Amino acid sequence: NAGVTQTPKFQVLKTGQSMTLQCAQDMNHNSMYWYRQDPGMGLRLIYYSASEGTTDKGEVPNGYNVSRLNKREFSLRLESAAPSQTSVYFCASSEREGPNEQYFGPGTRLTVT
Amino acid sequence: GESVGLHLPTLSVQEGDNSIINCAYSNSASDYFIWYKQESGKGPQFIIDIRSNMDKRQGQRVTVLLNKTVKHLSLQIAATQPGDSAVYFCAENPPRYKLSFGAGTTVTVRA
Numbered sequence: 459n460a461g462v463t464q465t466p467k468f469q470v471l472k473t474g475q476s477m478t479l480q481c482a483q484d485m486n487h488n489s490m491y492w493y494r495q496d497p498g499m500g501l502r503l504i505y506y507s508a509s510e511g512t513t514d515k516g517e518v519p520n521g522y523n524v525s526r527l528n529k530r531e532f533s534l535r536l537e538s539a540a541p542s543q544t545s546v547y548f549c550a551s552s553e554r555e556g557p558n559e560q561y562f563g564p565g566t567r568l569t570v571t
Numbered sequence: 572g573e574s575v576g577l578h579l580p581t582l583s584v585q586e587g588d589n590s591i592i593n594c595a596y597s598n599s600a601s602d603y604f605i606w607y608k609q610e611s612g613k614g615p616q617f618i619i620d621i622r623s624n625m626d627k628r629q630g631q632r633v634t635v636l637l638n639k640t641v642k643h644l645s646l647q648i649a650a651t652q653p654g655d656s657a658v659y660f661c662a663e664n665p666p667r668y669k670l671s672f673g674a675g676t677t678v679t680v681r682a
Contacts, residue, residue, distance in 0.1 A: 462614075491669075500660060500672030501615070516669065548614055557603030557622070557664040562614035 460484055462563035464549050470569045471539040479534040479566050481549030489552045490532035491516075491560060492524060494545040501548065507532055508555040539570045581677045584655075590648040592676050594661035599642060603664040606635060606646045609675070610657045618646070618659075656680045 465480045483490065488509045493501040503516030507526040521543060523535045532551075536543060546567050550560040584590045596604070602623040607615035619630045621637050621644075628635050634647040644661050658675040665671070 498674060500662075500674050502672075503669050506669060550614075557670075559605065559617050559620060560670065561617070562607075564614050565612075 462549055462551055462561050464547075464563040464566050466566060467564065468567050470571065471536075472571055473540060475539050476535065476537050477539065477568075478536075479547055479549075479568075480531070481533065481563060482531045483549075483551040483561070484530065485551060485553075485561065486529070487551040487553050487561075488529070489555045490526065491550040491552075492522070492532070492534045493548045493550065494518065494543075495548060495565075496545050504534065504547075536568075539568075541570045544568060544570045580674070581679070583679045583681060584651045585681050586651060586653060588651055590646075590651045590655065590678060592646045592648075592659050592661075592678065594644040594646075594673055596642050596644060596661070596663040598663060598665040598671075599639070601663040601665045604635070604637060604644050605662050605664070605670065606633075606644075607660045607662065607672075608655075608657045609660065615660060651678075651680050653680050653682065 462483045491506040492504040495501050502518050504522050505516050505524040507513045510529045513524050525533045546565045548565050549563040552558050552560045605620040606618040608618050609615045619633050619635050621628045621635045632649045636645045658677050660672050660675045662670045662672045
């Protein structure tokens with residue numbers, strides 16, 4: 459039982475390049491989330507998926523797109539990376555939408571030059 | 572802006588002492604609160620949660636206290652150990668919204 463896994467762990471992009479961050483969970487959770495974490499700030503929600511087949515914007519969705527590929531997998535795509543997207547990205551999952559514990563992956567550290 | 576905040580960005584604690592980490596939240600309608608621990612280079616890890624119909628909840632070496640009157644949440648760690656050194660986040664969950672995280676408190680345990 460690996461919990462929440464993310465790939466890659468590290469990535470360096472040039473401005474304008476695109477990439478997809480992958481996330482998978484093996485806990486049969488319905489809801490999944492993407493956050494970004496910047497120095498001195500808390501986690502900010504980018505997008506979430508309450509259940510398979512649905513996605514919704516969070517607090518900071520601009521510049522990102524997501525795909526809930528199936529119940530296990532939720533990917534985050536940067537179509538044209540910008541230096542402002544330099545951050546650590548965390549994927550999380552929870553059993554259901556609403557107030558309950560979220561389980562986090564180990565993160566992807568992204569640098570955009 | 573931040574809807575959840577921590578009173579102190581850093582806390583230094585002597586090994587063996589008890590730690591108290593404070594958190595102020597802004598939404599009086601929030602009905603669920605959660606504490607996470609994040610070690611360097613890792614993802615946040617669940618510590619304990621509490622619902623608004625409770626004032627106190629205890630876990631293993633940790634206690635969360637909720638004071639809804641002043642919108643204050645605290646995490647108490649008993650007999651702090653070196654492995655407790657980390658950043659601690661509180662988060663609140665208002666109805667119909669998602670978890671909102673504070674900026675975190677960095678706890679350093681002195682040997």
